[in-house]
Amino acid sequence: MKIYEGKGVFPGIAIGRLSVYKKGGQQVKRLKITDAETEVARFEEAKVRAVKQLQVLYDKALCEVGEAKAAIFAVHQMMMEDDEYNGSVKNMIRTQEMNAEYAVAATGDNFAQMFASLDDDYMKERAADVRDISERIITALSGTDKGMEAAKEPSIIVAEDLAPSETVQLDKDMVLSFVTVQGSLHSHTAILARTMAIPALVGTPLPLDETTDGKLGIVDGSSGKIYVDPDGQTLAEMKIKQQKDSERKELLKTQKGRENVTRDGKKVMLYANIGNIKDLEAVLQNDAGGIGLFRSEFIYLERESSPTEEEQFQIYKHAAETMAGKRVIIRTLDIGADKQCGYFKMEREENPALGCRAVRFCLTRPEIFKTQLRALFRASVYGNIAVMYPMITSVKEVKRIQEIVALVKAELTEQGIDYAEPEQGIMIETPAAVMVSDELAKEVDFFSIGTNDLTQYSLAIDRQNTKLDEFYDAHHPAILRMISMVVEHAHRAGIWAGICGELGADQSLTQEFLAMGVDELSVSPESILPLRKIVRETNVEEYKAAYRI
Numbered sequence: 250m251k252i253y254e255g256k257g258v259f260p261g262i263a264i265g266r267l268s269v270y271k272k273g274g275q276q277v278k279r280l281k282i283t284d285a286e287t288e289v290a291r292f293e294e295a296k297v298r299a300v301k302q303l304q305v306l307y308d309k310a311l312c313e314v315g316e317a318k319a320a321i322f323a324v325h326q327m328m329m330e331d332d333e334y335n336g337s338v339k340n341m342i343r344t345q346e347m348n349a350e351y352a353v354a355a356t357g358d359n360f361a362q363m364f365a366s367l368d369d370d371y372m373k374e375r376a377a378d379v380r381d382i383s384e385r386i387i388t389a390l391s392g393t394d395k396g397m398e399a400a401k402e403p404s405i406i407v408a409e410d411l412a413p414s415e416t417v418q419l420d421k422d423m424v425l426s427f428v429t430v431q432g433s434l435h436s437h438t439a440i441l442a443r444t445m446a447i448p449a450l451v452g453t454p455l456p457l458d459e460t461t462d463g464k465l466g467i468v469d470g471s472s473g474k475i476y477v478d479p480d481g482q483t484l485a486e487m488k489i490k491q492q493k494d495s496e497r498k499e500l501l502k503t504q505k506g507r508e509n510v511t512r513d514g515k516k517v518m519l520y521a522n523i524g525n526i527k528d529l530e531a532v533l534q535n536d537a538g539g540i541g542l543f544r545s546e547f548i549y550l551e552r553e554s555s556p557t558e559e560e561q562f563q564i565y566k567h568a569a570e571t572m573a574g575k576r577v578i579i580r581t582l583d584i585g586a587d588k589q590c591g592y593f594k595m596e597r598e599e600n601p602a603l604g605c606r607a608v609r610f611c612l613t614r615p616e617i618f619k620t621q622l623r624a625l626f627r628a629s630v631y632g633n634i635a636v637m638y639p640m641i642t643s644v645k646e647v648k649r650i651q652e653i654v655a656l657v658k659a660e661l662t663e664q665g666i667d668y669a670e671p672e673q674g675i676m677i678e679t680p681a682a683v684m685v686s687d688e689l690a691k692e693v694d695f696f697s698i699g700t701n702d703l704t705q706y707s708l709a710i711d712r713q714n715t716k717l718d719e720f721y722d723a724h725h726p727a728i729l730r731m732i733s734m735v736v737e738h739a740h741r742a743g744i745w746a747g748i749c750g751e752l753g754a755d756q757s758l759t760q761e762f763l764a765m766g767v768d769e770l771s772v773s774p775e776s777i778l779p780l781r782k783i784v785r786e787t788n789v790e791e792y793k794a795a796y797r798i
């Protein structure tokens with residue numbers, strides 16, 4: 250068995266024969282021509298044919314993947330009509346007396362190199378598009394049809410690279426997955442794969458020879474791995490994973506697009522927890538109503554130095570734009586305890602879980618806090634961002650945060666920098682916060698209960714210590730009563746309360762949470778649809794009558 254790692258562009262497991270796809274390998278020879286105008290006319294005719302082919306591809310893509318994704322073929326048509334591109338081809342034919350094929354290939358190469366050398370990532374990607382249109386015109390000049398050879402059995406296509414036009418021509422019934430050696434996560438090929446919902450990898454360094462072709466393969470789109478000639482154990486494990494995937498897809502079919510509403514009309518928000526913008530794909534796929542917890546500390550933890558305001562702004566803006574108006578709750582930096590950041594040179598502590606973590610760190614290092622707040626307030630212009638402060642124990646802390654927020658807003662205004670004021674809420678994850686939640690509720694826009702820490706601090710159990718697992722009882726009546734109390738205090742003050750700790754995904758408690766009036770559950774993306782199913786099957790009043798006093 251050989252394992253190669255690339256970048257997964259769409260999750261899911263595909264198991265099947267590997268089929269190496271080699272392009273026509275258009276060897277374009279330079280020929281000397283005598284009649285330049287006839288050659289220019291050949292080029293024009295070929296272009297007309299190529300534009301027609303693109304129209305067919307556009308129509309196919311429109312049906313299969315929608316207008317936005319089909320637009321690439323309209324863009325290709327426009328590129329073919331580009332004055333500079335056409336001028337370059339004709340000029341080469343006329344001044345250098347070369348055949349149309351060679352002039353198109355040379356122009357395609359020049360333009361592709363020019364795009365590839367630009368700083369802008371989006372423009373870099375256009376290099377592949379200009380190569381694609383040039384190849385299409387060359388094929389039209391040679392009179393041979395361009396297209397993927399029809400596979401004889403459903404297989405995993407492996408290729409050096411696939412142009413968008415090749416990707417859309419894939420017969421979905423015959424292609425289990427595709428894997429390319431080249432390609433980036435932002436290329437149109439990757440975008441099309443996502444929309445076609447095929448497990449796919451790009452940037453995968455695997456050999457395109459007999460060691461791959463015809464062998465059995467497994468593509469795992471989530472881990473970005475391809476297993477060539479897998480051993481029995483891997484095959485068995487992956488089949489189980491595939492089975493789970495298909496169950497999830499079934500759930501998706503019945504639950505996607507449905508409201509999170511109980512049989513007696515109680516609505517609840519089902520949001521997703523994420524640690525990285527890479528998770529946004531899963532959030533959308535699982536039909537989350539928003540993001541209930543974006544653990545921003547991972548942005549800090551995965552690097553060698555503190556992320557700048559601009560870097561953070563771009564990340565938050567991207568999340569807000571991707572979620573297109575849905576709420577994105579970004580939790581401010583929660584480091585300390587088990588999450589240490591070397592470059593902040595945090596002091597060693599005897600009891601780090603009870604130490605300078607989360608909001609305590611931010612309040613003692615206001616410059617770091619202010620940088621993050623500036624980025625968050627600036628990004629709020631681009632969508633529905635909400636900010637959430639972790640590890641709150643008192644109203645005093647909230648007031649100190651409010652003072653810093655006021656400073657940040659004043660500075661942004663003075664500097665003429667665009668910002669919007671997001672909703673601001675707090676995490677309820679200490680017993681102290683629970684006990685003063687009636688007071689806290691008057692200060693903030695929402696509560697989100699962090700049951701992981703709430704259990705740790707209430708039961709006096711280190712959540713990191715696996716030896717204590719048998720004592721870590723998140724169903725402890727004390728925890729459930731605290732949740733109920735927090736919800737009640739929130740509602741009395743007219744704000745909403747949710748749960749973003751792991752307990753929120755515990756299906757054995759979903760009905761109990763609904764009975765308590767919990768307004769939101771924020772869980773890992775895969776847990777959303779199973780919870781929706783339970784919500785839709787529940788009648789809260791009947792449940793209360795049957796199980797509560």
Ligand code: PEP
Pocket residue numbers: 542544583678698699700701702703749750751
């Ligand atoms: C929690 O404590 O429940 C929580 C959601 O935060 P974290 O797990 O990141 O501490």
Ligand code: MG
Pocket residue numbers: 639678699701702
């Ligand atoms: Mg916590």
